[in-house]
Amino acid sequence: MAETQSAPNGRLSEKAALDGTPAATSSASSFKSTASQVAPADTPASSQSTAAGASQDEEEEAEWQPPTNGPLKTPIPKPSQSAKAPGSPKLNVEHETKYATILASVSQWETIPATTAKNAPQAPIQDHERMWLTRECLLRYLRATKWNTANALKRLQSTLSWRREYGADTFTADYISPENETGKQVLLGYDNAARPCLYLSPGKQNTKMSDRQIHHLCYMLDRTVDMMPPGQESACLLINFKGAASGTVPSVGQARAVLNILQGHNPERLGKALISELPWYVSTFFKMISPFIDPVTREKMKFNEELKLYVPKQQLWNAYAGGELDFVYEHTAYWPAFAAETDRRRAAYRERWERAGKRIGEFEEYLRGGRHACLRDVVGQKGEGGESDADLAAAGVAKLSV
Template sequence: LRYTCFNMEKAIALMQPGRESVVIVIDYENINSKNSVPFSVAREFLNTMSSHYPERLGMCIMVNASWYFSVALRLLSPFIDNVTLAKLKFAKTSQMQSSAPIADDMTTQALEEKKQSFSGNNTDVRLYVQPKYLLQDYGGNFTWTWDYPSYWSAISAVGKNYTGNSTDAARNAELLAWCDTRCLVRYLKATKFNLDQSLERLAATLKWRFEYAPDNITPEEVAPEADTGKSFLSGFSRDGRPVWYMRPAKQNTTTHDRQLRFTCFNMEKAIALMKPGIESVVIVADHENINSKNSVPFSVARDFLTTMSTHYPERLGICILVNASWYFPVALRLLSPFIDNVTLAKLKFAKTSQMQSSTTIPDEMTTQALEEKKQSFSGSNTDVRLYVQPKYLLEDYCGNFKWTWDYPAYWSAISAIENN
């Protein structure tokens, strides 16, 4: 990961005035289970790039990628904004080698017409990198062999652009108080007790909390995001964890930065509501009536996932996706070989129609009866009532808790909770 950051810093240092992003060419030739990048490493790479190098990706061309890459992208495309989607391309060396030569110098019109001639996300690397500069491996004319000593000497000599960070004694004291024993344990668990990785991740979060100050977000700042009840806390799970409801169809703003701060505001309030011994939340995400007009843009969803996984490790107890479209479980099945079993077990699917037609689930159940009932479901399917007692679960999700969204009353109550 540090080597990845090293390369990005060198790329930034090489950018001419007016240039802000890089072109990435990823070669997937001969990738298999033995030499593929572990999911945890890929996740850290994506988290770091999206969190700390925003808008630095100009284009990413995946060369000779297996079929499931394009299938996964097609499944996820409804949730990816067009700007990001346009940056993800696929190319095949066999097709480039058999196609007509592409000139080094082309008019802007001719170049765009050629790019538009490809279907979907397919392309030719030579349309983004002139053949005279493109390696022969990818259809270019640049003759080369890997020469580590020469390359390393040259790249090491490239200067780096660096700006230091200021410090504040009072804020540092607050952060030290936040970083208690339970916090350290969460970071150790998140890295499977790899001390070096835990320290790196914790240091990144401390820096983030210093600058982003999620614990100091005021209700006034994010109040417009709460108006429709698209994201709110209500009640506790069977084992005492705060329940966080998310209803993306109620989306009412396009202020993505404030949306992310609203998410952090809710997480900080959920943490403040946790009783001793409770470390995580239960999320019930309602995907009913989601469409292209009200779905969360990919960039926002990515920032949400990045922030939660990077800066709130081990805070997710379970996430139940209610009435999710068919491609959610399909995408999860495709990605399951790259997701560790602990994380996979936290992702569940439920359908209100199936819960309504099933037998009644009581509020009080023995631990054994509860586990047997959970095990009776196939795959990642479940019933929300197995995690939240019906008396505390909203009627919308087959619970018995009668309610209507009352923004003034809710906002007054949640605003009064003091952050830890």
């Protein structure tokens, strides 16, 4: 995130120093993808901040326990011990080459369009936008476009321009707070694959339809990403329509706007969508928007299934069948704790990125405090001509057609 200052409308205005990226100018007849050089670090990325007298191994192994003096009213900081993040899939040679092509191209971006409008003016790329361009981010867009490098680059640029135009990086907890006073969106616990769980309860709608309602979802999705543990890239949505009146169901136009955020600008982020207690008019609504839902997304949607099959019962809200977690949403307790925890995680993520040299293509597992080496250490060995392997890779693929 860029450095920010408060704005009168409850958002933030950016004042980050610009950080241009020099174009790759080295030449090489062949290149080696950084993906083939990955090696775990001997010590965790966040070991410098580990509390005295306790190793990070001990902190990671300790099972989270709910309070014993009453219901939980704050977010859960980590997955259950039984939950296992899948980690990053291995790439074949073709995919490594396409990744290197994308990396070389985005590393040379010095400006991007200020909006999504045709022929929009260009503006310098900023630090928080370069930080967003991680290795896993580039791969998510490649997978979403079926490894079409030209389409992946187009969509990456489109998302960055959309985030600028939409203000996604300027929404503050104070600005969003009125939307969540009833707890209609709650980030709570993790599923069996260590995905953070975002509960969506349309029946708790407390505001009239406005832009801020959609901003609310955008903000909560970004905060869900903040809560992802090392090795996890996707989220679990638990959507319960209990008590939802027909007037609270979004229009098709609103649904398409939400799908644009989910599918267009957060590709490969949905792990599971567990949808329950649908009244007939909601079932009809899903049929109406079905043509706009990507087939891959539809496969991840599960209707009226037992939630305990997907979420450990110790971290499943007891308001849902099979859950054992005694949780009560009190906005004055949850919201400040939620904002503080996600702020802390974002600050640590940013500090690691800066400490490792502010590189595009950085490893998310490292940035989240996992045991993966940072990109600088992975490609630190110099080539015969003095260039790093990353420079050689970028130079080699920069000549390839995308």
